[in-house]
Amino acid sequence: MVHDALYRWDVWAAAYLIGGGCSDDSFMDFRAGVIALGRDWYECTALDPDSLAEHPAVIEAADAHRDEALFYEDVNYAASGAFERLTGNPNAFHEAWAEYRSADEQDSDAVDMGEDFDFDDADEMHRRLPGLARLYLRAGD
16 A cells, blocks of 8 residues: 555654654654645655655645645545545445455554654754755754
């Protein structure tokens, strides 16, 4: 799944910088926002989350000291909304998804998120995400 492929510490760190912090729910919204940017930006982000430092919305938000760039909760409901419109059944998507996933996939919650690190360590953030850190961390952070 495209959503799951972004479930990594380095991507979460990017969301943390862009959002001025990032809870579990906010990280889901952030990943949805990256997906909504389209295939090119999704692939760039999946390869290197720091590439978001070049996205116009991220730059604009940093310049304006806003923290809402790329956090798009509504994108998380696009598939279920489409299924409901097509079928008239508000549960159709979830039923279809449950059928699609095998029992092994449903029981497999282990995800390799990569190396965990301290998002509040400015030096570490500058080392791992230099472009985003330059945009979002002020001198002395």
